[in-house]
Amino acid sequence: MSPPEKRRGNSHAVRSSASSRSSSIISLPPRAQLTGGASSSSSPGPDNDNTHDATTSGSKDNGASLVAKEKESILLKEKDETIADLKRELNIMESEFTRELDRLCQKEGETASFWQAKHSSLNQQFLRADTELRLMRAEVDVREAERAELREGWELLRRELKERDDEIRSLKGHIAGLKQWVSTSTARGDQTSDEQFGDTLAKLGNGLQNWIIVHFRRAKLDLTHAGEAIIEDLADLVPMYEQLAASAKVHLLQNLVSSILVETIFDAYFVGLPKDQADQLAQIEEYLASLSSVEAVNQWRAMTLTMIRKEATPGMQEETALVAESVISRINHILDAITDTSATATRDHALRALVHNSVELARLLVVQKATFKIYMPKILPHQRILFEASTMEDIGAEDEESLTGREICCVTFPGIIKTGDENGGHPQFTNVVAKARVLCTPE
Numbered sequence: 001m002s003p004p005e006k007r008r009g010n011s012h013a014v015r016s017s018a019s020s021r022s023s024s025i026i027s028l029p030p031r032a033q034l035t036g037g038a039s040s041s042s043s044p045g046p047d048n049d050n051t052h053d054a055t056t057s058g059s060k061d062n063g064a065s066l067v068a069k070e071k072e073s074i075l076l077k078e079k080d081e082t083i084a085d086l087k088r089e090l091n092i093m094e095s096e097f098t099r100e101l102d103r104l105c106q107k108e109g110e111t112a113s114f115w116q117a118k119h120s121s122l123n124q125q126f127l128r129a130d131t132e133l134r135l136m137r138a139e140v141d142v143r144e145a146e147r148a149e150l151r152e153g154w155e156l157l158r159r160e161l162k163e164r165d166d167e168i169r170s171l172k173g174h175i176a177g178l179k180q181w182v183s184t185s186t187a188r189g190d191q192t193s194d195e196q197f198g199d200t201l202a203k204l205g206n207g208l209q210n211w212i213i214v215h216f217r218r219a220k221l222d223l224t225h226a227g228e229a230i231i232e233d234l235a236d237l238v239p240m241y242e243q244l245a246a247s248a249k250v251h252l253l254q255n256l257v258s259s260i261l262v263e264t265i266f267d268a269y270f271v272g273l274p275k276d277q278a279d280q281l282a283q284i285e286e287y288l289a290s291l292s293s294v295e296a297v298n299q300w301r302a303m304t305l306t307m308i309r310k311e312a313t314p315g316m317q318e319e320t321a322l323v324a325e326s327v328i329s330r331i332n333h334i335l336d337a338i339t340d341t342s343a344t345a346t347r348d349h350a351l352r353a354l355v356h357n358s359v360e361l362a363r364l365l366v367v368q369k370a371t372f373k374i375y376m377p378k379i380l381p382h383q384r385i386l387f388e389a390s391t392m393e394d395i396g397a398e399d400e401e402s403l404t405g406r407e408i409c410c411v412t413f414p415g416i417i418k419t420g421d422e423n424g425g426h427p428q429f430t431n432v433v434a435k436a437r438v439l440c441t442p443e
Contacts, residue, residue, distance in 0.1 A: 191302075191368055191422055194433045197361075198416070201434045204357055205413040211354060212253050215347050219339040221245050221252075226337040234334060237263070239380050244410055251395075251439050254412040257331055258376065261358050262414055264327050266374040270305055270366055271323060271359045272316035298424030302369045309363055324355045365416070369424035375436050376414035391415060393435040403440055410439040 244252040269278040415436035
């Protein structure tokens with residue numbers, strides 16, 4: 001049963017109970033009313049008094065019942081008004097509930113439509129993505145197959161390249177052997193092969209590098225305390241010393257020592273000959289070159305200096321020792337002035353061995369019929385010397401292709417260039433026996 005129906009049932013129950021109470025209080029039996037009326041009208045005296053008292057009490061009871069009825073009617077009226085108010089509120093709440101339910105239903109419909117559209121859109125996107133994924137997987141499979149084919153081809157090419165490299169190395173070995181055989185078979189007297197000169201110069205360069213690293217690796221350059229004469233000599237030997245001092249200390253020192261060796265030993269006509277006799281022989285060679293062929297002049301020079309090297313070397317020991325000591329003294333004088341180190345017996349002993357080997361190599365070079373020249377370009381300020389792969393070797397271990405067109409900033413050790421053949425002829429032929437070691441400027 002609904003709340004309004006319960007309220008209606010309660011109101012009927014209240015009314016019925018009120019009417020039953022009023023009927024039980026007000027109504028009297030008809031006989032009592034008649035007898036009471038008759039007795040009241042016919043009996044005078046004391047009976048009339050009693051009757052009068054009964055009447056008075058009955059009227060009082062009737063008045064009380066009327067008041068009670070009025071109160072009950074007022075209460076009923078108030079209850080009816082309360083019920084009416086509750087019904088109105090119920091109707092209002094029902095209408096509001098209906099409106100709210102309709103609004104929620106509408107919203108629910110809109111939400112359902114929105115999510116259905118969203119689901120449909122996402123489903124379409126999923127289907128497209130799934131299709132694209134399938135296509136991409138198929139493409140990946142194709143690419144994997146192509147990659148497998150390329151890998152097989154790459155492995156095949158690697159095997160072929162390895163075979164070609166092995167063949168090239170084998171051919172180079174045969175060529176080197178043939179060159180050595182030709183050089184040995186055509187050599188006469190004290191003639192030495194190009195490979196031997198290259199190996200000897202490489203050992204000399206490595207020895208100089210090790211000497212610099214061992215004795216000057218921790219040394220500090222300090223040009224501020226060097227005298228003016230030292231700075232002039234340093235600038236003449238290494239014109240770019242200021243640029244190298246900040247970032248290439250070891251290379252600067254190698255360049256310095258190499259320049260002194262080239263200037264004093266390798267550029268000499270014959271180390272150990274007094275300067276006057278060496279100048280006279282150089283003038284005679286120049287005079288003969290104006291009268292005879294290049295081949296004949298080279299053979300004369302080789303024969304003359306070979307005789308001096310074999311026969312007069314013991315008599316030139318004093319002059320040779322003076323040259324060696326002058327080289328050692330000059331190197332120590334400059335290095336002690338520009339670094340914070342001092343000469344020691346160990347350092348001088350190792351340097352003396354390098355100078356002695358340089359003297360022997362210089363003498364051996366000038367007794368050859370072919371012309372061997374020490375190649376050490378001097379880098380001057382505001383002058384650009386570019387890297388040449390045919391005559392230079394970069395000590396920075398960079399790829400030769402990346403060094404094309406790069407400027408060199410330092411020559412740490414010279415190279416050897418040969419002109420002519422083993423008989424002194426064909427001066428148009430040149431061969432780089434050993435490349436000069438250079439340092440290229442950074443990119």
